[in-house]
Amino acid sequence: MDKFFKRTLVCAAVASAATVGSANAAVQVVGDAVTFYGQAAGSVIYDIKDDNDNSLMADIESRVGFRGVVDFEDLEPNFVWQMEGGNANNGTNTGGLGARDTYLGFDWEGFGSIKYGRQLVAAYNLVDSHTNPGTGGAFDAMSNDLKTAFQDRADHVIRYDSANWNGFTVSATLSGANETTDAKTLSFAGAYQNDNMLLHAGIYDRGETTEVIGALDGSEYWIVGAYFFLGDFTVNAAYRDASIDQVVGGSIDQESYSAAIQYTIDENWFVKAGYAHQGDTSEPGVDNADTAITARVAYTLPSAILYFDVRDYDYNGDTTDGDYTRLMFGTEYYW
Secondary structure, three states, X not given: OOOOOOOOHHHHHHHOOOOOEOOOOOEXXXXXXXXXXEEEEEEEEXXXXXXXXXXXXXXXXXXXXXXXXXXXXXXXXXXXXXXXXXXXXXXXXXXXXXXXXXXXXXXXXXXXXXXXXXXXXHHHHHHHHOOOOOOHHHHOOHHHHHOOOOOOEEEEEEEEEXXXXXXXXXXXXXXXXXXXXXXXXXXXXXXXXXXXXEEEEEEEEEOOEEEOOEEEEEEEEEEEEEEEEEOOEEEEEEEXXXXXXXXXXXXXXXXXXXXXXXXXXXXXXXXXXXXXXXXOOOOOOOOOOEEEEEEEEEEEEEOEEEEEEEEEEEOOOXXXXXXXXXXXXXXXXXX
């Protein structure tokens, strides 16, 4: 049941509410110490474009990895590790082993884990959890308009994920300091979950960097979100506010919103709709707002899902160049 969000305790809590089969077919090679896992996933995509030729593609997202938990007699914390390959996207994406979350660390019972390596920064886990189905193009696209790079999965990350303390969890990351500590990225996330809801919030702050638009005094965002589990309905929503501080030109801000509702029809079927909007940046006279409206019909099996999506994307305000409607049939199997 770890299909959607495997990356942190916060996202694992969200996954527990997903209506997907609960079979776990991961292969234990050396007990818990070495486990082989992965996904066979891909989709057929037809894009109907407003100002360009339509297109048809087969997008493959299959990947594999190894992970483990080692309990040493003479060491109090457990040793935890993972090596995961990138998407095997028709040979065009980063498919090498270690291209996704790859780390070493230690886990203490009742305290949590400290890991170092290639991982997601803490606040981005919350952003990512509010982009399904297919609304990330509006909710998680601030780098495009603000013309800077907000870290998501990054190298050189030191990460803490707490144990579950009566429904409360926290995460914190330090990254981005591999060339200079002036560019360090600090990221925090906290959550509370019970049987009926999940509330979470996070903050991201990066120091001085040289980005696409030139030197920055810093970049930051904060995010708040919630999931509500209402019987056969699951509702979630989030708000994100980001800004960059330019050495020349001052500060530029941008807000974004995301919401989704899922209805479980029966043991195997569910339908889901999503909406996301990213407002104009705070620059005078700029029209670069983005909107995504999506819908999904899905059929679930143990460790697998079949789905059909309709996704409509309206980018950069009133302009139509880059706008399109996507029809998508996908299959995913996890082990």
